[in-house]
Amino acid sequence: MRKQLLVAGGGIGGLAAALGASHAGWQVRLYERATAFSEVGAGVQLGPHGVRCLQDWGLEQPLQAVVSLPDRLQVRSALTGRELAALPLGRTAAERYGAAYATIHRADLHDLLLTALTRCTGARLQLGQAVEDFTDTDGAVTLRTNQGEAWQGDALIGADGLWSHTRVRLLGAAPPRVTGHLAYRALVPQSALPDALRTGHVSVWLGPRLHAVQYPVRRGELQNLVLIVQGPAPQDLENWDHAANAAGLEQALQGCCRALQDLVHSVSAAGGPGWRLWPLCDRPPVRSADEMARGLVGLLGDAAHPMPPYLAQGAGMALEDARALQRALGMHALDVPQRLRRYALSRWQRNARVQARSIRNGRIFHATGPLRRGRDLALRLLGERLLDMPWLYRGDGP
Template sequence: MSTRVLIAGGGIGGLTAALACARAGCDVRLFERAAEFGEVGAGIQIGPNVVRVLHGMGLERDLARVAAFPHRLQVRNAVSGRELGVLPLGERAVRLYGAPYATIHRADLHALLLHPLQRDGAVRLALGNWLASYEDRGRVVTLETTEGLEVEGDVLIGADGLWSRVRELMLNDGAPRVSGHLAYRAMLPQHSLPQHLRSHQVTAWLGPRLHVVQYPVRGGDWLNVVAIVHGDFNGDLHGWDHGANAADLQHAMGSTCQPLQELIAAVPDWRLWALCDRHPMQGAWQQARGLVALLGDAAHPMRPYLAQGAGMAIEDAEQLGRSIVLERLPMGERLQHYANRRWQRCARVQARSIRNGEIFHSEGIVRWGRDAVLRVFGERVLDVPWLYAGPR
């Protein structure tokens, strides 16, 4: 009999896990809280390490159809506007890391992963069903949904995001921590912008206690803009798609340079969410116990300052697909193999993301030193070979 895999969560990580496990010959059932699939409008960056995984899953042609592939990443001082450093992408990324650097609308990536699951019918998708509890019985794990449905499987995967119910039951380690950073995001058609504000590269503007990132999505036809500032949030932390006041963001921009001010002013509507994360992982025990394992934000939520949140979930899913079919091992040991292969890399990305945020938002002499280093060693500082080369 094929391995019965139960997956809680139908986001990017959950869908990739379902695809990886189905293609490994598993019998997969996925449970999603929402009554229908959908992803809110936000862009994400996916480095060569992630693009290579998607290519390996047979999605290269579909990805090329909906993503953008910027030719360079530029870093600028948000106050002076001066260029600090450049990292060539494009063919350089393919030559060094075997795949390009891509930027994509989150909804497009979600649809790209969902389509083969719906087309092939290899995964049973249960919408409007959410995990209420589970019981690990040693040989099988039983899941009960909030609708009263009981399902038995060989393994349960918690891909249910930052506020993971599976993690709560498995680790009982409290809520995520609030970072004190607010992210304003927007996407708009490039043709709606003045010509001088349109862009087909990744640009990061670094300022005191803030930074802004812009890059193309949807084949370059749209521009994604994310502005992150320090501040408090009084809304629902569980949600990440709140209305935003453009005047608040413009005030937070302070004395930033004219080109950046023009970009912010050109965006008619912003959405807001408060950034939360957890401390970097301390061991494999935080990613798998018995017949239950965590994946993506459920296991290692991270700040977006290395642009690898979705990437680590996709890498997790690929490794899960490899580990879960190690038939020489009992199922619990297969999940431990998965966790052992993933936790240290994810912890390193978590820690690097925190550190990057400190550097991006630095003030005083640290900010001066950052700019000086970028001007002299731009490409060497901006490249991340240990990350983009993929896990070993």
């Protein structure tokens, strides 16, 4: 009889975990709090390591139908608009790392995983049910949902995001910590922008106490814009997310170059939903394998290692987690706790390194004074050597 995995969470991490487990020969039952699958519009950067995970699941063709493949990454000063450094992507990245560097609409990545899961596996999807509690006894895990239902399986994976109930129950974890940074996000049709503001590559603008990122998604039809500024967060962090007033963002950009300000103004001029605003939270880097799996219960993605977006690795690490989980669940000579232990041992150090680098990048991106000037000089002198990250793009070792 095939073993059964229970998965909490229907976001990218949960769907990837379910898909990986299905490929390992497990039956899967997935629980999602929402009554319908959906993803808020935003962009995702996928390095070659993340793209390879999707290729390993046979998703290269549907992926190619929806992604953009930027030709370069450039870093610019938010104050002067001057290019500080650049890294070729496109064919160069594919030849160097065996897969492309891709940018994708979050909803497209979510739909790609959901379609693969529903069409190619026997996974059962339980909508409108969130995992509230579980017990791990007598070689089985039993979960209880917010609908009062109870289900039993051979293992449970918590992929229920930053505010994971599974994590709290497993680790007794404190709430995520507030970073003091706010992320403004927008998606704009490129056809609605002047030619000078359209883009086929990834641009990162660095300024004092702020930075911005722009890149194409959905075959280049849309441009994803993210601006992160330092500022106070609201009290109700878990439930707070709303259409943001662009006036606050425009005020934060006073003193930035005209090119960046024109880009921000273009969002309102293009019509559409405009800016949305999120407070950013994270957790300290993972300290041991015990923080990713104990007994019959494991954590994956943001439930295990939430990180600020300064390395653009939230989705990439969740996909890598799912592939590592697949390999571990397929170790049929081991009992289930040992398999989850192997999963955690294979992932915690790499995730911790990416978390630490993301936090460090946040300080560098938002630097002021002498640190900012030193950063800009280093980028001008070293350029590609600073921007390329073989340790990250080559695979999921520590």
